[in-house]
Amino acid sequence: MKNIIEVKNLVKTFxxxxxxxxxxxxxxxxxxxxxxxxxxxxxKTTTMRVLATLSQPTSGKVKVNGYDVVKxxxxxxxxxGFAMQSVGLDDLATAWENLILIGNLYGLTVLxxxxxxxxxxxxxxxxxxxxxxxxxxxGGMRRRLDVATALMHNPKILFLDEPTEGLDPSGRRVIWKYxxxxxxxxxTIFLTTHYMEEAxxxxxxxxxxxxxxxxxxxxxxxxxxxxxxxxxxxxxSDKDRKKAFDLICEKFKKLNCRLVPGGLEIxxxxxxxxxxAIISALDKVKVEIVNFNLHSPSLEDVFLKYAGERFEGExxxxxxxxxxxxxxxxxx
Amino acid sequence: MKQSFFRTFSYLFIRAxxxxxxxxxxxxxxxxxxxxxxIVYSYAFTNISNLPGFGGSSYLAFYSPVALLMAVFxxxxxxxxxxxxxxxxxxxxxLLLAPIPRLAILLPRIVAMGLRALAQSIVMLILLxxxxxxxxxxIVGILLIFGLVIIFGMGWSGIGLTLxxxxxxxxxxxxxxxxxxxxTFITTAQLxxxxxxxxxxxxxxxxxxxxxxxxxxxxxTQGVDWHQVAVxxxxxxxxxxxxxxxxxxxxxxxxx
Ligand SMILES: Nc1ncnc2c1ncn2[C@@H]1O[C@H](COP(=O)(O)OP(=O)(O)O)[C@@H](O)[C@H]1O
Ligand SMILES: [Mg+2]
Numbered sequence: 202m203k204n205i206i207e208v209k210n211l212v213k214t215f216x217x218x219x220x221x222x223x224x225x226x227x228x229x230x231x232x233x234x235x236x237x238x239x240x241x242x243x244x245k246t247t248t249m250r251v252l253a254t255l256s257q258p259t260s261g262k263v264k265v266n267g268y269d270v271v272k273x274x275x276x277x278x279x280x281x282g283f284a285m286q287s288v289g290l291d292d293l294a295t296a297w298e299n300l301i302l303i304g305n306l307y308g309l310t311v312l313x314x315x316x317x318x319x320x321x322x323x324x325x326x327x328x329x330x331x332x333x334x335x336x337x338x339x340g341g342m343r344r345r346l347d348v349a350t351a352l353m354h355n356p357k358i359l360f361l362d363e364p365t366e367g368l369d370p371s372g373r374r375v376i377w378k379y380x381x382x383x384x385x386x387x388x389t390i391f392l393t394t395h396y397m398e399e400a401x402x403x404x405x406x407x408x409x410x411x412x413x414x415x416x417x418x419x420x421x422x423x424x425x426x427x428x429x430x431x432x433x434x435x436x437x438s439d440k441d442r443k444k445a446f447d448l449i450c451e452k453f454k455k456l457n458c459r460l461v462p463g464g465l466e467i468x469x470x471x472x473x474x475x476x477x478a479i480i481s482a483l484d485k486v487k488v489e490i491v492n493f494n495l496h497s498p499s500l501e502d503v504f505l506k507y508a509g510e511r512f513e514g515e516x517x518x519x520x521x522x523x524x525x526x527x528x529x530x531x532x533x
Numbered sequence: 534m535k536q537s538f539f540r541t542f543s544y545l546f547i548r549a550x551x552x553x554x555x556x557x558x559x560x561x562x563x564x565x566x567x568x569x570x571x572i573v574y575s576y577a578f579t580n581i582s583n584l585p586g587f588g589g590s591s592y593l594a595f596y597s598p599v600a601l602l603m604a605v606f607x608x609x610x611x612x613x614x615x616x617x618x619x620x621x622x623x624x625x626x627x628l629l630l631a632p633i634p635r636l637a638i639l640l641p642r643i644v645a646m647g648l649r650a651l652a653q654s655i656v657m658l659i660l661l662x663x664x665x666x667x668x669x670x671x672i673v674g675i676l677l678i679f680g681l682v683i684i685f686g687m688g689w690s691g692i693g694l695t696l697x698x699x700x701x702x703x704x705x706x707x708x709x710x711x712x713x714x715x716x717t718f719i720t721t722a723q724l725x726x727x728x729x730x731x732x733x734x735x736x737x738x739x740x741x742x743x744x745x746x747x748x749x750x751x752x753x754t755q756g757v758d759w760h761q762v763a764v765x766x767x768x769x770x771x772x773x774x775x776x777x778x779x780x781x782x783x784x785x786x787x788x789x
Contacts, residue, residue, distance in 0.1 A: 255629060257789075275535045278632040289623030291548070293555040305544045306631040308536050334555075350627065 204228040205358060205389050206235075206252065211261035213247050221247040223413035224261075229391060229406070234384045236404030236421070237393045240508050244413040245393045246286055249360050252391075253283045266357055279307070282351035286362040288343045292336035296327055296346050299335060300353055307354035314353070321349040324379055341372040348376060358389045365399060377403060401500040411508045421500055428498035428506065433476060435483075436464040436492040445488045452482055464491075541637035545628075549645035552615055563607040563653065568660065571600035574723075575664075586727035590667070590754050597666035598749040599722045601657045602682070602742075605650045606717055609686045610710065612646050613693020617703050629788060639784045642694060643687050643777060650686025651679055670752035677762055678749055684769040685745050691776025698783035720746050744768040 206229040213222040222244045229235045239245050250256040252265055254274040263270045266280035291299050297318060304314030322328045325345040335343065348364055361380075365373045380403060384390050394400050400407065401421055408418045417424065437445055446465055449458045453475065457468040469475050476495060483490060554560060575593040582592040616639075619625040628638050658675065662668060670677065696709050719736050720743040721729070729737055737743050748765020751758050 253630060255626060275632040278630060283630055285623065285626065287623050289625070289627040291552075291619075291624050292622060293552055294548075298551075302544060302548060303627070303631070306536065306541060306628070306633050308632075 202230040202232060205231040205233075205266055206391070207262075207264040208248075208252070209262040211248065211251065211263055212259045213244075213251055213256065214259045221413055222251070225410070225413070225415055227408055227415055227418060229389065231389055232384070232387055233406050234380075234390045234404045235392065236400040236407040237391060237410065238397075238400055238407060238504060238508070239393075239410035243410045243508070245410060246362055248410070249283070249362055249391070249393070253281060253360055254278055255283075279354070280356060281358045281360060282354065282356035283360040284348045284351040284362065284364050286366075288347040290335045290343060290347060290350070293334060295332050295334055296322065296338075296349075297331045299346065299350060303350045304353040309354065317353055317355075321352060325349050326375060341368050344368055345372065345375065348379075352383075356388070358391065359383065361390065361392045363393055363395060365394065365396065373399070397499065397501040397504055409504065409507045416507045417503075421503075424503045425498045425500065428502055430468045430470050431495060431497045432502075433467040433469060433479065434461075434464065434494050434496070435467070435490055438489060438491065441488045444486065445483055448482065448486060448488075449479065453479065536631070536633045538634045538637050541633040542641050545637060546641035546645055549615070549641050550648065552618075553611065553645065553649055560608075563604055563611075564656065564660075566607060567600040567603040567657070570603065571596055571661070571664070581724075584728065586725040593665060594667045594754050595725075595750070596722075597661045597664075598746060598753050599717075600661060601654055601678075602685070602746055602749060603717060604653050604657050605682050605686045606689060608649055608653055609646050609689035610693050610713070612642050612690035613695075613697040613706050614703075616642060616694055616697040617701075617706055620697065620701055621703065635785070635788050636781065638788075639694065639698075639780065643690055643780070646690035647683040647687040650682045653686075654679060654682045667754055669754060669756040671756075674752040674757050677757065678752055681745065681748055681762075681765055681769055684766070684773050688769060688773035688776050691773070691780040694780040695776065695783045698780065698787045701787070716740060716742055721750075722746060741768050741772055 206227075208228065209226050211222055211225045212220070214220050225244075225248065237245055237248070247256065251258050252263060252270065254270050254277050257271065265277045268276040268280065270277050291302070294302070300318035300321060301311070301314045304317055305311065309317065319328075322331050325348065327342060327346060327349070330338065330342060335346065338346065344364065344367065348361070351359065351361075359380075365376055368376065377399070380390060380392075390403075392400070392404060404421060406419075407421055407424060408415050410416065419427070435445070442460060442464065446458065446460055449456065449465070449467065453467075456475070459466055467479065480490065480493075571593075574596050575591075578592045578596075581587075582590065582595060587595060616625075619628070625638075629635075658668075658678070668674065692713060693706065693709070696706050700706065719733070719740050721737060726734065726737065744765050745768060748761055748769075751761045751765075
């Protein structure tokens with residue numbers, strides 16, 4: 202498969218010296234569903250804006266669909282659709298007018314634009330509101346319409362910057378479903394999101410960016426596998442917690458066990474299968490297990506491992522693996 | 534790869550017109566304010582026109598061209614606000630994302646303002662005529678007035694567009710009005726030049742708006758004087774050239 206996006210040594214420095222993208226290189230294959238993850242301020246939006254010709258690179262080379270973003274911006278623009286982080290719609294026009302105008306600007310005839318608009322309105326469940334002014338739309342409707350406008354000209358590559366931010370679960374499903382179909386039809390998708398389950402569900406290739414640098418790049422499956430362990434969470438009463446902790450530390454010396462609010466968390470290597478042994482050992486000393494669960498690493502664990510240190514930066518030097526500290530935060 | 538300039542221009546021209554008349558009620562203030570001044574001044578200052586310098590015409594006749602131009606003046610300020618609205622709403626970036634010539638985003642706004650100025654002066658002329666304003670210039674005069682307000686409307690819109698593109702700040706644009714609005718007063722709007730003195734007279738003489746106003750006023754109250762018409766057209770045209778150049782410069786700087 203050929204690379205449809207190629208980024209080489211991209212640097213973007215803003216006035217005032219902020220180096221938002223710091224020597225980034227990567228490529229995306231044609232037909233991929235690519236996830237671009239990272240904490241707030243990591244440089245995701247800045248990178249996408251350069252790829253979409255909205256912002257000039259400070260240095261480096263960027264090719265999209267084979268065209269150079271600096272030298273052939275219009276060819277790049279024709280190849281891509283971009284649903285930006287903040288919605289950009291004409292509020293004093295209807296959804297219908299919004300779509301038709303954008304279609305026309307990309308060279309569709311009025312007839313073609315009408316057909317396409319009808320199709321997209323239906324796909325995004327907006328046909329009933331099609332003739333209402335956009336200013337009266339709810340946030341979710343605006344978001345869906347915004348994604349629809351990015352698709353009017355059937356772009357080869359679709360950039361989506363947090364497209365499901367602020368959507369309710371059903372609105373999110375509508376977009377997921379459509380994106381999957383679109384990708385199956387051959388469109389390359391470049392997605393950023395804050396929702397790890399979304400990235401896990403949709404993408405087949407991932408990069409995590411932090412402080413303007415790409416820290417890891419792989420398939421979601423491989424990234425999760427590389428974590429190399431699963432987690433057992435035991436919920437225990439306060440009086441038993443310390444007792445259980447001491448017991449496990451003593452009996453299972455190799456395991457990484459730690460106290461967390463309300464119980465214990467134990468890391469076990471996937472292949473060890475120590476759960477029954479741990480439970481029976483605790484049972485023997487009459488520790489009452491209120492609840493327990495075993496989970497394999499999720500994309501969230503991956504994310505926290507590679508980009509989680511942002512929250513704990515200062516304390517990382519105190520000899521505690523920042524990843525471990527992160528895991529002690531309550532889950533939601 | 535780029536879309537044609539004229540196609541893009543026409544699509545965005547239509548949009549600029551739609552944006553201007555939505556909601557319809559928003560265009561009323563630009564009529565209301567000039568008519569308000571017109572009515573109040575015409576009645577309050579009826580007797581002033583007995584002074585020499587008015588050439589025997591009534592104050593109502595004297596002031597009606599001011600009302601006409603004030604309407605155009607207010608409307609042309611909207612161009613900057615509408616561009617600002619697009620910038621703050623994020624729609625402007627949507628347009629930048631399209632494979633279209635960049636200037637085809639800006640120029641339709643200026644030309645649309647010409648059409649709006651025309652539509653507005655048609656309505657204003659009818660209203661003023663009903664109030665008893667004279668139209669000495671006849672049909673030719675009316676056409677000359679229309680031509681003049683089209684050029685002036687486009688020209689004046691360039692100031693707001695320049696400021697919007699340069700600052701991208703709605704507050705600055707709002708404030709700029711405080712500086713441009715007095716220009717409409719420091720003209721022969723209230724009194725003929727013969728009755729003005731000192732620095733005020735100097736200021737009025739160098740204010741380009743004075744010449745536009747005198748052009749329209751001449752046509753309405755005296756008839757077509759080709760010399761005066763030529764002067765007013767020349768001034769309007771100069772305004773258009775200068776402000777278009779500045780707005781194009783500011784725009785290119787913004788989208789670079
Ligand atoms: N126009 C700008 N001027 C100056 N700094 C900016 C600008 N846009 C973004 N930044 C800075 O660049 C960094 C990366 O921002 P961004 O790409 O928006 O991050 P993300 O999308 O990953 O949350 C941040 O530190 C942000 O403050
Ligand atoms: Mg962002």
